[in-house]
Amino acid sequence: MVIEELPAPSGRSAEIAAKVEKFVRDVVAPYEKDPRCGYHGPSEELVSEMRDKARSAGLMTPHIMDDGSHLTHLETALVLKKSGLSPLGPVALNTMAPDEGNMYLIGKVGSEKQKNHFLAPVVAGKARSAFFMTEPAEDEGAGADPSMLKTRAVQDGDHWVINGRKAFITGAEGARVGIIMANSGTQEKMAATMFLVDLPDPAVRMERVLDTIDNSMPGGHGVLAIENLRVHKDQILGEIHKGFDYAQVRLSPARLTHCMRWLGGCIRAHEIASAYACKRTAFGKPLIDHEGVGFPLAENLIDLRQCELIINWVAGVLDTGALGTTESSMAKVAVSEALFRVADRCVQVMGGTGVSGDTIVEQIFREVRAFRIYDGPTEVHKWSLAKKIKRAHR
Known part of the structure; x- marks a missing residue:
């Protein structure tokens, strides 16, 4: 069953979306079994090849x-x-995290000089970027709690010297543009500043690329050491000590675009599982006629529609110019949890085939499991929402 589309918000979006869907289904999806899709994401060669086709x-x-x-x-x-109908779609089309969020942030906050130097090649799909905020747990550094930021930036004349370690930095391997968040405050009072940097740089050393449950993002997720990195003051993104404010500018839309992309992935998984259930027979009839199979697929339709509606609601809030912090937290929880249920049901409906690499369903399940943690774990968002309930009560 094809999930009926909601009315398009505009003619131009409908036209672009139709072209994107055809490109992803016809051109990108066949790459899903390409051996260049590795444990740490698609290779640079594969990314370049797909992007050349998207550009054409x-x-x-x-x-x-x-x-x-x-x-x-x-x-x-x-x-x-x-674009998310294939895990490779956002990579091919340059709508993938972290680039999509980084483009949005630099476009909002960067100077014209910074946009020309750092933003333009990323928008053109000629360069990838990385966002350096999270730090290793063993260092008791920043994770879900950014106030634990350990990486230090110390002013030295017209430059800043940055030292620290970062972890789970998506796409750092192979990135040409970096946004580094560091503590630029004093020992008594923390303040965060964002710095734009050219990569690679010998002062930014890759320690290792982590083996993680997901593998859709080029370069994987790295652990890096930053050792005496000198950055000119002109490379401060926005204003000094405003890093936490800019993180909110980036994070609300970035959470939502994650939801958008993985909604597409789970729609595809549902299509595959539904086709399997309608064709495969057991105990004298098609699987879809068994309630234990048909009902979970019906529940998928409900979850997928609810995800779409909450995404559109929050998108509308952001379009008013509001930060949408509360709304995006709600969407991140609702959508990540619902899409995990959808992907899990698809695997279960397909049985052994669902846990194999014969279809993309198995990868989508892994990716969506990671999504429940990335951009803020479900529990942190619920905790934040609960605090707001308490403040409102007072």
């Missing part, structure tokens, strides 16, 4: 217009959902 199709970074303007968040929701 006029679909590179489809949510950003030729004049540099963006689709609205509501329009973006439709386009990024279609």
